[in-house]
Amino acid sequence: MKVDGGIAADPVEAAQTARNAETAGYAGAWAAETSHDPFLAVQAAARETTHLELGTSIAVAFARTPMTLAVTANDLQRLSQGRFILGLGSQIRTHIENRFSMPWSHPAPRMREIIMAMREIWSCWHEGTKLDFRGEFYTHTLMTPFFDPGSSEFGTPKVFLAGVGVKMTEVAGEVCDGFIAHAFSTPEYFRQVTLPALERGQAQGVRGRTEVAWPVFTVTGTDEGEMANAVTKTKKQLAFYASTPAYRAVLDVHGWGDLQSELHALSKQGRWDEMGSAIPDEVLAEFAVIGTPDHVATEMYRRYQGLADRVTFYTPYRVKPGLLDEISRAIQAQSAADQT
Template identity: 35%
Template sequence: MHVDVMTTPQPLNKIGDVARRVQDAGFSGLLFTETGRTAYLNAAVASQAAPGLELSTGVAVAFPRSPFVTAATAWELQESTGGRFRLGLGTQVRTHVVRRYGMEFERPGPRLRDYVRAVKACFHAFRSGKLDHRGEFYELDFITPQWSAGPIDAPDPKVDIAAVNPWMLRMAGEVADGIHVHPLGEPGYITRHVVPNVAAGASKSGRSPSDVAVIVPVMTIVGDTDEERDKERELVRASMSFYGSTPNYAFIWDDAGFEGTTARIREKQKAGDYAGMAAQITDDHIATFATESTWDGLAGALIEKYGGVASRIVLYNALADADRIDRYGDVARRITSS
């Protein structure tokens, strides 16, 4: 099981230092979310600053960029990293895609499936000079040597997608190389939903489920004193309330025995009561959806929870305190060597 660390994109003159610190600490890779800054530019700088570090987008927003633009960007990053780049894509939500990016969002699941296939068709075109993708949403059939990135001395980038509901999980198993599990994806959800649905999708394409990487972000509460853990617990509580406010994720809480959590969070959210949102996340929620431990016990706790079901785990909040990155790196080394 590989261990990555998650970060939001940083100013370009800072991300090189972050990448070097992550590599020196002993992590397998660095995963970039995409917020107000682009994941791709950060990955490009990191690839030069920390050669050998595995890099991935987790996730970049797909629809605002054409499949060809995304494929060409991923291709250059794969070349720059010597084959250590994974392209992680997601739909985002309607409000962001339509009102912030000014793009269409109809039928996002089928659109993303066609998008992934179109990206992979572009990879083939860069090697062969022939572009031929005719899908429901994207038709790509023209390329010339001048406008092709050309072959590279590395395999095609892996293409992963973010998925939560059963249909998207099956689609990931069918067309993607990996699945980015939601930050609320505790082991019960992975067992009940991710594993069987990814397997069903893989079977549809004649693949083994082992061909699809399961990439799981994990929230940790770690410290050797009650005071340390109490502070981190409240940060995790706030993060969970943010993610748990999305209606499409309500079933994750419900399946784990916390029925109505999303409705209660949204009631506080509509009133602008952010402290009230966090208060809906009980210590029982945290015990189920996060991993709490002392430093000596953290590696074992993560292996026990995610070993055998996750291909990669991504430490969600390891960079929140730069003074502790080396301690998290020691945990990562112990997990990858186990």
């Protein structure tokens, strides 16, 4: 099981955080799309690292077209010398229509078509095939030599897709190299819902097993004060996700569906500060790995080995420098020992 770190979203800070992740021994590092372009962060990181895998987690697919994604991902694959992972996600309708001013409809079929169109474009460049993609949402039929970057010794990047719902997860299994689990997920939900959906998708595709990357809520610290802060901040973040109707299915698996209704009502009343305290300890324990750094390393490996191929630490609070690096090294040591 690989352990990944993060790349600062701000391109000004991205290079340093990527260097730190590589020095600390992480297998990869991911840049999120929030208030900055994640591709610029990866570009900065690629120039300052040599073996760290670099990915977006996630870039908003529906804010772009298959061609723009194909061009950017192809360039980053070359710049990183084969280390780039294109991690895509859909975002939600409100953001796509009102923030990005882009169309929204049939998200799972549209996402499938984006990825298939990208692969057709890459095939045109790398294998010399004629570009002739005609889909329901996208059409790409023109590629003249002037706009063709040609093939590369580093090939095409891996494509990972984030999802929570069954349909998007099936798309990941069918047409992607990897699946990015949502942090608001549990091992039980993964076994009951996510894994069967991935397997159904894989049965329809030709790409084989889908790699799983999982950002895991991590609650840790070196004293009681740090632990208390970690618990409070993590419960608050869990409450934010749990208030969203689209994520109710995760809670339903555990018989906690009523909690979603309660939190949604609080959010509608603007009572955000009260929502974290509504998360019971048993819910926190199901979504997060909790304990001292040594315990977290052992428990995270025990809980996610066999489910996730790579994990990242999701800590919605400030962590003491170097603490997560120690946990990462301990997990990777356990993984290496099991393989010998």
